[in-house]
């Protein structure tokens with residue numbers, strides 16, 4: 001498989017009133033052609049900042065402290081390489097954004113122009129980047145709206161964003177991202193405002209496009225059901241670092257990092273009767289300005305070792321595909337097992353062969 | 358006279374988008390909510406869930422139908438008395454906490470806003486007391502009262518939004534996707550808190566959400582909405598264990614499971630209204646039991662309930 005995106009040692013920080021926010025700290029990540037990568041993790045852990053760096057979206061108080069993002073793509077049958085962090089904002093906009101790498105942003109309302117009809121917003125990119133005529137763009141816009149399940153597309157083209165429901169707006173944004181046929185599609189929480197049937201439809205639509213054209217997709221989502229459905233590979237972030245990454249099976253059936261354990265445990269289990277209380281990870285997220293010494297997750301980690309409060313753990317390799325950054329994987333660490341309730345849930349999954357509604 | 362906390366009868370909410378195009382966002386919906394219970398509203402995107410919430414709390418004026426809240430009709434012209442009743446006894450929590458928290462106001466004042474407008478305290482001291490008490494219940498520190506919204510994480514902001522609603526000690530809270538924007542572990546935190554506070558304050562919730570596993574967890578009863586029609590309603594058990602309407606079945610079958618081997622192979626039951634042969638406007642509410650009702654014609658009822 002061809003690698004299309006290679007991120008190495010990416011670190012990003014912000015100057016804020018309270019000090020320097022170290023939002024992303026040394027992220028390594030690979031994306032292969034045709035593959036689906038999911039990034040999960042706590043709110044504020046740096047997921048959006050990471051993918052925005054790929055898109056060259058940098059705010060004024062932000063600096064890229066280190067790292068490289070290498071993008072490889074085929075042009076006239078030849079593989080070409082570009083270091084995205086070396087491109088100017090203008091070059092990014094002209095050469096990469098939309099046509100090569102497209103992104104669906106977390107808040108659909110902020111990426112739609114409230115003063116322009118949604119039809120016009122859809123057609124604009126195609127007329128500019130693909131040099132479509134107005135009629136061609138219109139035709140494809142209708143086709144795209146139908147594809148994302150907007151009925152009465154003809155009439156909806158004239159609607160302004162506030163006249164659509166939350167989920168409809170989100171689908172319009174997805175249609176815009178798909179309109180210029182990118183090689184890499186980045187979706188930041190693309191389906192949070194959608195009901196499960198339309199969510200499934202959108203995810204399947206993207207999978208279908210992926211099968212046909214071999215595009216690579218990065219999803220950021222907190223819905224672990226979505227991850228299970230679409231992801232080949234999963235990266236789990238906490239406090240600006242990737243604390244665990246592996247194939248979707250590694251992460252769901254053999255999680256190694258205590259944060260991943262907490263995350264998987266927090267999900268209500270739809271197949272059983274509702275418990276009295278949902279599991280939550282104790283404590284609150286770390287202050288990214290004043291990160292404590294050691295592992296930032298240690299204060300919330302019931303399995304923390306002494307070492308966790310002293311030094312941040314390195315990333316240990318568990319298998320050719322599976323990595324985790326926790327001292328529990330060090331040779332000197334005591335044997336620690338995941339919580340019993342999670343273990344039995346995983347066992348039920350792997351043995352049960354999956355019963356579902 | 359209804360004995361229910363909230364009684365919605367044949368509610369219609371139309372939007373005229375242009376001369377030729379009117380959206381029937383809500384098209385004849387009836388349901389009720391009892392004191393202290395949680396009614397989950399689920400359904401397709403664009404089916405009218407937010408609109409129902411907004412019509413009830415009168416961000417819109419209903420096209421037709423009646424809404425009765427604690428015996429007071431709140432769907433017609435509102436006098437001063439009805440307005441005060443509505444604004445103090447019913448509150449709304451919005452999906453995006455940031456969008457509805459004034460960035461230039463301190464959190465303590467944001468939480469006290471409703472109290473201030475309706476003068477619901479004797480003196481500064483009682484006001485302060487009420488604010489601190491609700492903050493404490495929401496797991497926020499007193500010292501947070503002096504901070505501004507942007508200084509909080511997403512989960513904390515959502516708790517501020519909830520505190521602002523609950524400080525009024527409302528009898529009904531309309532929560533429109535209160536947890537959608539939060540990550541799983543914070544979702545669980547917020548839902549646990551909402552449940553705890555319900556026990557303490559006896560508030561009822563109209564809980565709008567897409568995540569059916571959360572809806573199942575928090576709701577006593579559930580209503581399923583499709584294209585502006587309430588196609589099925591019942592207890593959480595009725596809906597999850599004995600769904601009747603094809604749309605409900607399709608919706609339940611689409612819930613993703615956090616199990617990659619199952620999920621990668623699972624095929625959801627499809628449902629296409631246009632080709633289904635079903636016409637919602639011909640249906641009437643048929644009861645399967647005291648709690649379980651489905652919108653359909655007599656023939657459909659016979660067909661769907663045949664074992």
Ligand SMILES: Nc1ncnc2c1ncn2[C@@H]1O[C@H](COP(=O)(O)OP(=O)(O)OP(=O)(O)O)[C@@H](O)[C@H]1O
Pocket residue numbers: 014015016021023041042043044045046047048049050059061106288511540
């Ligand atoms: N412009 C900015 N100025 C200062 N801090 C910022 C800025 N943008 C982001 N941050 C901070 O960077 C960190 C990472 O933010 P990011 O948006 O990547 O989180 P996330 O993982 O996407 O979270 P969520 O799941 O809530 O979307 C957070 O602590 C956030 O407060």
Ligand SMILES: Nc1ncnc2c1ncn2[C@@H]1O[C@H](COP(=O)(O)OP(=O)(O)OP(=O)(O)O)[C@@H](O)[C@H]1O
Pocket residue numbers: 162163164165166167168193194195372373374380381382400401402403404405406407408409
């Ligand atoms: N102010 C408005 N003007 C015109 N049409 C509107 C307005 N508000 C809502 N609508 C329309 O009403 C219908 C129902 O919208 P509503 O927001 O209630 O859906 P919803 O069930 O909350 O969907 P979602 O799950 O996507 O949030 C949609 O077709 C929408 O376009």
Ligand SMILES: [Mg+2]
Pocket residue numbers: 047048049106188
């Ligand atoms: Mg984000």
Ligand SMILES: [Mg+2]
Pocket residue numbers: 165166167406407408
């Ligand atoms: Mg809505």
